[in-house]
Amino acid sequence: MKGDFRQALIAGCECLAAWADLLDRINVFPIADGDTGRNLVVSLSPLRRPERNHHDLARALLLCARGNSGNIASAFFQPFIREGGSRETLPDAVRQGRDRAWQVVPDPRPGTILTFFDALADLIQGPSYLNGFPDNLLPLEMVVRSTVDRQPKLRRAGVVDAGALGMYLFFGGFLAVFSGSSPAFRPVTETFGDLVRVSPSFRDEPERGYCIDTVLRNTGDGRKTEALLASLGESVVVGREEDCLKIHFHTQDKERARKKLNPFGDVIGWTEDDLYAQTSVFNREPKHLPVHIMTDAAGSLTREEAKALGITLLDSYITIGDQSLPETYLTPDALYDAMRLGVRVTTSQASLFERHQKYESVLGSYEQVLYLCVGSVYTGNHRTVMDWKKDHDPGNRLAVLDTGAASGRLGVLTLATAAFAEKASRAEDVVAYAEEAMNRTGEYIFLDRLEYLAAGGRLSKTGAFFGDILGMKPVVAPMADGARKAGLCRSGRDQERFALKALEHSLDQNKAALIMLQYSDNRPNVERFAERLKSLYPLARVIVRPLSLTSGAHMGPGAWAVAFLPQFP
Numbered sequence: 001m002k003g004d005f006r007q008a009l010i011a012g013c014e015c016l017a018a019w020a021d022l023l024d025r026i027n028v029f030p031i032a033d034g035d036t037g038r039n040l041v042v043s044l045s046p047l048r049r050p051e052r053n054h055h056d057l058a059r060a061l062l063l064c065a066r067g068n069s070g071n072i073a074s075a076f077f078q079p080f081i082r083e084g085g086s087r088e089t090l091p092d093a094v095r096q097g098r099d100r101a102w103q104v105v106p107d108p109r110p111g112t113i114l115t116f117f118d119a120l121a122d123l124i125q126g127p128s129y130l131n132g133f134p135d136n137l138l139p140l141e142m143v144v145r146s147t148v149d150r151q152p153k154l155r156r157a158g159v160v161d162a163g164a165l166g167m168y169l170f171f172g173g174f175l176a177v178f179s180g181s182s183p184a185f186r187p188v189t190e191t192f193g194d195l196v197r198v199s200p201s202f203r204d205e206p207e208r209g210y211c212i213d214t215v216l217r218n219t220g221d222g223r224k225t226e227a228l229l230a231s232l233g234e235s236v237v238v239g240r241e242e243d244c245l246k247i248h249f250h251t252q253d254k255e256r257a258r259k260k261l262n263p264f265g266d267v268i269g270w271t272e273d274d275l276y277a278q279t280s281v282f283n284r285e286p287k288h289l290p291v292h293i294m295t296d297a298a299g300s301l302t303r304e305e306a307k308a309l310g311i312t313l314l315d316s317y318i319t320i321g322d323q324s325l326p327e328t329y330l331t332p333d334a335l336y337d338a339m340r341l342g343v344r345v346t347t348s349q350a351s352l353f354e355r356h357q358k359y360e361s362v363l364g365s366y367e368q369v370l371y372l373c374v375g376s377v378y379t380g381n382h383r384t385v386m387d388w389k390k391d392h393d394p395g396n397r398l399a400v401l402d403t404g405a406a407s408g409r410l411g412v413l414t415l416a417t418a419a420f421a422e423k424a425s426r427a428e429d430v431v432a433y434a435e436e437a438m439n440r441t442g443e444y445i446f447l448d449r450l451e452y453l454a455a456g457g458r459l460s461k462t463g464a465f466f467g468d469i470l471g472m473k474p475v476v477a478p479m480a481d482g483a484r485k486a487g488l489c490r491s492g493r494d495q496e497r498f499a500l501k502a503l504e505h506s507l508d509q510n511k512a513a514l515i516m517l518q519y520s521d522n523r524p525n526v527e528r529f530a531e532r533l534k535s536l537y538p539l540a541r542v543i544v545r546p547l548s549l550t551s552g553a554h555m556g557p558g559a560w561a562v563a564f565l566p567q568f569p
Helices: 003-018 020-025 036-043 054-064 067-083 090-103 113-123 135-149 152-157 162-178 188-196 222-230 254-264 275-282 303-309 332-340 352-365 381-392 407-423 427-437 451-455 461-469 492-506 523-536 549-555
Strands: 210-217 234-241 244-251 266-274 292-296 312-314 317-320 323-326 345-348 369-373 398-402 442-446 473-479 482-489 513-519 541-546 560-566
Touching (some): 003 020, 003 036, 003 352, 020 036, 020 162, 020 188, 020 352, 036 054, 036 067, 036 162, 036 323, 054 067, 054 234, 054 244, 067 090, 067 210, 090 113, 135 152, 135 188, 188 352, 210 275, 244 254, 254 266, 275 303, 292 352, 292 407, 303 312, 317 332, 352 381, 381 398, 407 427, 407 442, 407 513, 407 560, 442 482, 442 492, 482 492, 492 560, 513 523, 523 541
Parallel strands (some): 513 541
Antiparallel strands (some): 210 266, 234 244, 317 323, 317 345, 442 560, 473 482
16 A cells, blocks of 8 residues: 555545534434444544555454444445555545445435445546546535435435535545645535534434444354344444454344344444434534633543533544544543553544644634633644634634643533533633633542553653552642642542542632542542542532543553532533
């Protein structure tokens, strides 16, 4: 696989990830569960590491596939990466990918991601297809536009198909880099206008059941498998790679479906989403705030919480072995299990291109935006957004604050600002509140072992070794000028005593406050401590959240934290 082809695949993934939230917001077909953006990002995440051989990459695509569109896209890219790589071979690679994508859907529908792949195959018929980029995106744009009238539910919602738009975004980035052009192109919010905004009148009844993705090994003969698929449920997509069969489907009875699968092979992978929970959230009335809030995922807010509050998260990336994902797409268990097993874990910022596209997507969706940026001492995100803002925000619609915070401090500031915004009428009042509140936040992070800080280069290995031998458990206080060592503890009980004293010094028991406790792999212990705090601070809002996984990747299993803000709105 040539270098320009690999870089084009990465650019496609970056463009897709930057606009994933918008894809989730318009995902009404086949059901309004709001997860097409997430599913496509997860499904195509192996393409971010395209240095692997074709065999391993194709297998990773099969195993990572999630959701309806994600499984169809995964099927397309398996032959695409094997056959592509040059201008001469790409037309045939697209045709083979298109054919595979159609084959994995027993009940294909018009006006979907499959229609986009047809148009892509028609466009890319010879080596001259890359000439004149980005004009050659126009036929693909027209196909995406046409999807709104191809399905009744899309027509009622007044939006294009999210899967088709996702592939338009991917190939916008891919074709730009592969043609030697700049990967920047016209924001899709400008290109498609109201076709990427769900009609206010659209309502859909919540769906019951489960969205299942499963992998079987050593499956039986093809005829029996086909009969099985006919009885599994709806939205069935079936892919195969050597001895593995990947099945996506919707079912009312997940236990019965699993029993049906057992005779056909060993279940080696199983993920499920509760469709009622997802579709109920999608149908909620959007919050109308004077300013849209954006922050970094380093603030220990979950993707689900951010979506419910109408907050945009800018993810960093966590790489575990060969898999690289936005941090809010991972579960704590996946991270800490890998760390305990000694799997190499690294963190990184999104590329400049992806961050720039993210800013475009937010300003394309909201009139006024407040970006509560992770402290500049911790990442380069503040400098990056300010450099972009000079050339791309002439109307000063994007307000940026260097919060000096990360992890739970950033989280409590964001939650408090969102709560204040619900009662405010002017954007400038929300900005002023955030500026004042960020100076009142505090946090203490309690480490269990120092070896993980040492592995990440944040502490000498000698210091980590002797610290662990002596049973030292450092307490770290993240501040605007960097993380400071606030103390040492020898046990979990000592850590809790330290936290109680710190809160007693900072909070008034007779006033409302926000206290965020954060866990790594120790949720039960942290939740028990939370109950104690609720009795001590009856007027406070005490919440428990996962520790930001970028923080957790450096601090390791056993770490936990307490962040707080006096006088919560």
